[in-house]
Amino acid sequence: MSTVIEQAVEARLVAAEPRMPTIPATLHYDRRDPFAVRMSFPAPATLEGIEVYWTFARELLVHGVERAVGDGDVRVRPYGFDRTVVEFHAPEGTAIVHIRTGDLRRFLHRTMTLVPAGQESRHVDLDQDLAELMRDAC
Template identity: 45%
Template sequence: MHEVIAHGVPAALVALGAPEVEACLEYRVDDPYAVSMAFGAGCALGGSSVAWVFARKLLVDGVTTSAGLGDVRVRPYDPEQTVIEFWVDGACAVLLLRTEDIRAFLSATYRAVPLGSEWRRISWDEVLARLTEGQH
């Protein structure tokens, strides 16, 4: 079984009158370059839960400087808060999280897989099998 680090974090959806939402940051050691952030059904159109997957390094960089050019962007708001923007089809959801919560989550991921050692956790045989699947 692969180790999974899950960390619930309160997040403020930045919109007039929007309630605080519970989000969950997740890190899987078998996918060492990625983190995911999931939101419950209360945050999604149509009542479905939503999850975004993005690079752990984006979160690492984003707590100290603006990071990301695509669908997920992370930047400091002030010394205690970090903004995460999720873009889709020209629309943007903006979340405000406590930087302390993000750092605690990242610390747990570093204990599981230190930065720079991610490549050691990749099952290269599985990657090669997926890449060559159906090519016989």
């Protein structure tokens, strides 16, 4: 069984223009980092022209499809019947995207099948993480 889940999603970038452009994005989950998800945007979809990714708590998506959560760099909230808003806050500005809630729920279901909620700590290798920290410190 694979320890990594990737799922392409269609994100609608909220901009000042009336029409919201659609941009590709990918959700990533790795059992080796069980508390986190990563959302990446390919280079052509970013202002910098390089791939951009954000890593944040899986729990933000779990709760964000139901109610507004987050008070830091990433915030998630429901929007209407079938959309979820994900806001990314950085010193350079804020990016806001709409994603189909059904796509997020499918992704989350797959991650929960791989690592059920409450079982994340069973998949953390503290010895390996500590060894990597010590190696990087030298």
